[in-house]
């Protein structure tokens with residue numbers, strides 16, 4: 001279980017997150033929605049340890065993550081797929097995947113599951129990351145996160161700049177990871193429909209704060225849409 005409680009984050013004098021809370025358990029997908037610049041990526045970066053929060057707590061599987069760096073949080077089972085994918089363009093697909101093994105015990109390999117989920121990665125193992133399409137790069141970024149064998153997967157706008165047929169594949173994978181493999185998943189999205197169809201809970205942020213949060217089935221869709229457009 002991930003329990004983010006009342007976190008505050010400032011960049012210098014500018015407050016970015018104010019009292020933000022979010023929780024997600026194994027087998028669940030929590031979506032975070034909001035317009036550009038409301039703090040969604042900053043929230044994710046705070047959870048994985050790339051930003052140093054000034055207040056609040058981040059409990060993962062009962063342990064406080066707040067004082068830990070990103071590598072320690074990764075070892076604790078937190079996986080991250082960054083916005084824009086951040087594939088290494090001059091490394092091959094295989095090498096990109098293997099970067100996630102840096103902290104793994106010696107002799108560890110890319111799990112077969114990665115290739116079962118994304119057969120294209122096996123086919124393109126020796127191709128350079130920079131030569132893949134946007135959708136293939138997104139699959140590689142998710143595959144790379146899974147290579148570290150996380151139990152919590154955090155995805156920042158996985159549908160950004162990707163064709164509809166690949167978006168469907170990615171939605172299927174996220175659904176499978178949560179419901180068949182018991183991952184806890186936090187997903188930041190711009191597209192309401194994608195989040196609604198996948199997520200158990202939705203949190204809508206406005207200017208660094210949680211404006212609305214609840215079970216997807218119980219949220220007033222019109223109200224959510226209003227917060228995403230004003």
Ligand SMILES: Nc1ncnc2c1ncn2[C@@H]1O[C@H](COP(=O)(O)OP(=O)(O)OP(=O)(O)O)[C@@H](O)[C@H]1O
Nearest residue numbers: 011014016034035036037038039040041042043083
């Ligand atoms: N490293 C930083 N230094 C200073 N300000 C930052 C930094 N990162 C983000 N910000 C500011 O914090 C606010 C929240 O940014 P953030 O990227 O978290 O929003 P977002 O909701 O993810 O937006 P987007 O959908 O555009 O990715 C913005 O005003 C942004 O300009």
